Amino acid sequence: MALLTHPVFRRLYAAHIIHIIGNEFTFIAVVGLLHDLSGSGLSFAAGTVFRMLPYVLTSFFSGALVENWDKQRVMITVNLLRGILVSLFFFISSPAYLWVAFLLLILVNICSAFFQPAMQVAIVSSVDEKDRLTANSLLQGTTSFLIIVCQGVAAVLVYLFSxxxxxxxxxxxxxxxxxxxxxxPEMAISSESKKATSFLTRLQEGFRYxxxxxxxxxxxxxxMAERVLGAYYIMLMFYILQERGEGLYIFGLLDIPLGLGGVFAGVLVSRMSDRLGERGVSGVQGWTLVAMGISIYAVFHIKPLLGLAVAILFCSxxxxxxxxxxxxxxxxxxxxxxxxxxxxxxxxxxxxxxxASCLVLGYGAEKVGSAVVSVWLAVFGVVAGFIWLWSRRQLENREAEM
Structure with a gap:
């Protein structure tokens, strides 16, 4: 692929691949560590909160700070800090230090909130606009493929070693x-005009913009609507382990269609969008929400595991x-x-x-069952998809009148 000959994108892509591989190893290890330290399923839920909440709060201001910083140095510093912090998990062995594990989760995700905006600026500054969809498709497709492969490898390593x-x-x-x-390689990213502007001013300007x-x-x-629908995954473990009474390995196997969906999307989306144009792409966006809603309903109402896996693949x-x-x-x-x-x-x-959706859906599934909650989520997806399609049609009509 021509993009991989691009000197900047090639290194961004390689760095992304390697850190995703490491992330998949850590995902299983954190679950094992929290379980060993506390012996409670509640600790995993707390771990999820400590991963997401710091990332969300830090993302509120990280972009305004990153703008005046050297993007390469930001990514290098973040990876150095994450490498040091993750290695410290290895030495936590006593339940008395459970709080240290949670603290490390918080710090790692605070660091991660600075990496994403820096990498996006690097991609946009170095990759031509006509190639960005291909670049994003390649990144997403590779990430999904690595999820499939690396979770399997991580599981084997956990089985053979600690x-x-x-x-x-x-x-x-x-x-x-x-x-x-x-x-x-050096990237031409100018931020001189913003150096005299205070952080708070830039933050306010970002929201006003x-x-x-x-x-x-x-x-x-x-x-945001797509992510609300994506939170159905939080119900899946409860549904598989509690309501269906399946083994944990079944839940692990269902990650395969989840990853395959991302691989197919990465391969097909760039080709599809080239043929559809801007109007067609907006239409596809609306129908993807509708498709997610229908697929989520199917996931929690289809009895055979093969059918459930196909529904997950389609939703993914x-x-x-x-x-x-x-x-x-x-x-x-x-x-x-x-x-x-x-x-x-x-x-x-x-x-x-x-x-927020994970908390609501998890609580709802426990109270009224996954099947009922999936109906609510399916309706939300279909309605959100049609609202998007309607808004695109209104925009097109206004542009045609001008």
Whole structure:
């Protein structure tokens, strides 16, 4: 692929791949550690909160700070800090230090909130607009493929050795990613005009900018709706383990269609959008929400496991397609000087809606059952999809009248 010959994107892509591999090793290891330290399922729920909430809150202001910082140094520093912090999990062995594990989760995710806006600015500044959809598709497709492969490898490593060694592997991945970024070619990213502007002023300008750009605001609302639907995953473990009485390995196997959906989206979305054009892409975005709603209903009402897996695959494909198209659209719509702020606010909005939805859906599933909650979520997806399609049609009519 021609993009992989691009000197900047090639290194960003390689660094991304390596740190995703490490993340998948850590995911299983953190679950094992929290279970060993507390012996309570509640600790995993708390771990989820400690991962998401710091990321959401830090994303509120990280973009405004990153704008005046060297993007390469930000990514290198973040990976150095994450490598050190993740390695410290290895040494936690006593329940008395459970609070340290939660603290490390918080610090790691605070660091991560600075990486995303820096990487988005690096991609936009170095990759031509015509190639960005392909770049985002490649990143998403590869990430989903790695989820499938690396979770399997991580499970084998946990079986053969202690899960604790996964923390050291993750730390090594962060440091290797750092070394790749050290040789990143110089990028032409100007921030001189903002150095005299205070942080609070830039933060306020970021929100005012989004408020003044109606289309950017609509894309953010769309992505928040998609993340609300994506929170169905939090119900899946409860549904599989409690309501269906299946083994934990079944839940693990269902991650395979989840990852495959992302792979298919990464491969097909760029080809599909080239043929459809802007109007067609907006239509696809609306129908992906409708498809997610219908798929979620199917997930919690189909009895055979094979049918359930197919429904998850279809829902995953729609979800990842929506994400790829939306990220590419934001990269195109946002002015370069506001890009970091737009993407940090996007992370805050999308992960915030995902976190809140996880809590609501998890509580609802426990009280009234997953099947009932899935109906509510399905209706929300269908309605949100048709509202998006209607709003696009209204925008097209106004443009035609002008």
């Amino acid at each position: 899960y604790r060694y996964n923390f050291l592997l993750d730390a090594a991945c962060y440091l290797l990613s750092l070394l790749i970024l050290l040789r990143l 989004i408020a003044s750009k109606k289309e950017i605001g609509q894309v953010l609302m769309y992505q 494909f729609a979800s990842y397609s929506a994400s790829i198209l939306s990220v590419t659209k934001l990269q195109r719509l946002a002015d370069p000087e506001y890009l970091a702020r737009v993407f940090s606010i996007r992370e805050m909005a999308t992960m915030g809606s995902f976190s």
